[in-house]
Amino acid sequence: xxxxxxxxxxxxxxxxxxxxxxxxxxxxxxxxxxxxxxxxxxxxxxxxxxxxxxxxxxxxxxxxxxxxxxxxxxxxxxxxxxxxxxxxxxxxxxxxxxxxxxxxxxxxxxxxxxxxxxxxxxxxxxxxxxxxxxxxxxxxxxxxxxxxxxxxxxxxxxxxxxxxxxxxxxxxxxxxxxxxxxxxxxxxxxxxxxxxxxxxxxxxxxxxxxxxxxxxxxxxxxxxxxxxxxxxxxxxxxxxxxxxxxxxxxxxxxxxxxxxxxxxxxxxxxxxxxxxxxxxxxxxxxxxxxx
Numbered sequence: 001x002x003x004x005x006x007x008x009x010x011x012x013x014x015x016x017x018x019x020x021x022x023x024x025x026x027x028x029x030x031x032x033x034x035x036x037x038x039x040x041x042x043x044x045x046x047x048x049x050x051x052x053x054x055x056x057x058x059x060x061x062x063x064x065x066x067x068x069x070x071x072x073x074x075x076x077x078x079x080x081x082x083x084x085x086x087x088x089x090x091x092x093x094x095x096x097x098x099x100x101x102x103x104x105x106x107x108x109x110x111x112x113x114x115x116x117x118x119x120x121x122x123x124x125x126x127x128x129x130x131x132x133x134x135x136x137x138x139x140x141x142x143x144x145x146x147x148x149x150x151x152x153x154x155x156x157x158x159x160x161x162x163x164x165x166x167x168x169x170x171x172x173x174x175x176x177x178x179x180x181x182x183x184x185x186x187x188x189x190x191x192x193x194x195x196x197x198x199x200x201x202x203x204x205x206x207x208x209x210x211x212x213x214x215x216x217x218x219x220x221x222x223x224x225x226x227x228x229x230x231x232x233x234x235x236x237x238x239x240x241x242x243x244x245x246x247x248x249x250x251x252x253x254x255x256x257x258x259x260x261x262x263x264x265x266x267x268x269x270x271x272x273x274x275x276x277x278x279x280x281x282x283x284x285x286x287x288x289x290x291x
Contacts, residue, residue, distance in 0.1 A: 001042055003075055005035040006068040009047060012036070013057050013065035039064070089117050091276030096125045096132035096141040098199065098263070099224055103244045105145070112287070113280050120276045128198030128222075136266060142277040144266040145284070147199050158285055159264040165203060166252040166259075168231050168238045173251070180256040183211035190218035190236035192227050199261070204239045207259065 004025065011021045022029045036055075040047045047061035057065060085091050093113075097106055102124075110122060125135060129146050136144045137154070149155055167186070169176050175185065186208070193201045193215075208215045218236040221227055225247075231238050232249030241261075246252050265284050267273075273281075 001039065002035070003072065005039045006064075007072060008032050008035055009039060009057070009061065010065050010068050010072065012048060012055055013062065018055055086274050086276075088120070088275040088279045090119045091121070091274040093120060093122045093274070093277045093280045094125070094140070094142045095122060095145070095277075095280070096127070096135055096143070097145040098129060098132070098147065099126045099222075100241050100243075101145060101263070102126050109145075109280075109284060109287070113283055116283070117276060117279060120279075122280075128194060128201075130197040130199075133266070136268060139271060142267075142271070142273040143281055143284075145263065146266055148262045148264060149266055154268060154270065156267045156269050157264050158267075159262050160284065160287075161264075162260050162262050164242045164254065164258055164260050165200065165239055166242045166254050168228065168240050168246060168250050168252055170231055170234045171249055171251050172234070173237070175253055176251040178253050180254040180258075182256050183207045184213060186211075186215075186237065187213040188216065191215045192219045192221075192230045192236040192238045193217060194222060194224075194227065195220050200239045200241075203259070203261075207239075207255070 008021050008025065011024065012018070016024070018029050018032050022032050025032075036048050043060060043064060045060045046058050047064055048055050049058055050056075095106075106124070106126075113120070113122075125132060125141060127135075129149075132141065132144055132146060133149055135141045145160070148157055148159070167175075167181065175181050191204060193204055195201065204215055219227070219230055221230075224240070227238055228240075228247050228250055230236065232247060240246075240252070242252055265281060267281060
């Protein structure tokens, strides 16, 4: 049942002639007549009949028109909601990102976006690399700013910048005064890491395995501020991106060789996103940078 035809039937119910209906909806009188006939065919009985020179509704037409009014109210409300959600200035952006980026990169990007689209709505979700990537693949997010994901046909990755991953140690640690260190020097050190599913946790295990050592996990927590506080209090060492700068009590030491990762914008080309999300993606792509 086409919504246009249902609107025509409601107009006839409200007293409009076929000519008036055609003019109001920018179509032709034969098109209106054929549409009403098709609608009658769908229902299985005549919805309109001639009364003198005017078209009137049958008992079935009155029933369908009465329901049609309510349906069209809901439909029009839904269409307005879709238009608002899809408008680049008032629409929705569902953005996921690596947790550490929320302290410096994401506020900067959002400030630039809000300057251009002040009424747009942005829903933020930060988590470990594995979980936010899964959320994107499930359609719960439109855009993702994270480390380079596995190469698949379903994902598109646009590099934005590289950052360095460093070892965080307490200021009083034996390695705190070093400019760089080798992973093998961290044998038997207690580690303070995020749980499985986070990119830095995976990398910590990877670099330790390559150095022939096993990381001893002393504490796990999702919150980076808590992890840094634990390290500052002497509870262990950790692996962090070099931005933002370490808090008081914590020193960052580079690895030798240096450990870097590429961070970028991840999208699903097959996923239809609101125009506001597309505008945000374009803004991010236009601001590609290197530190």
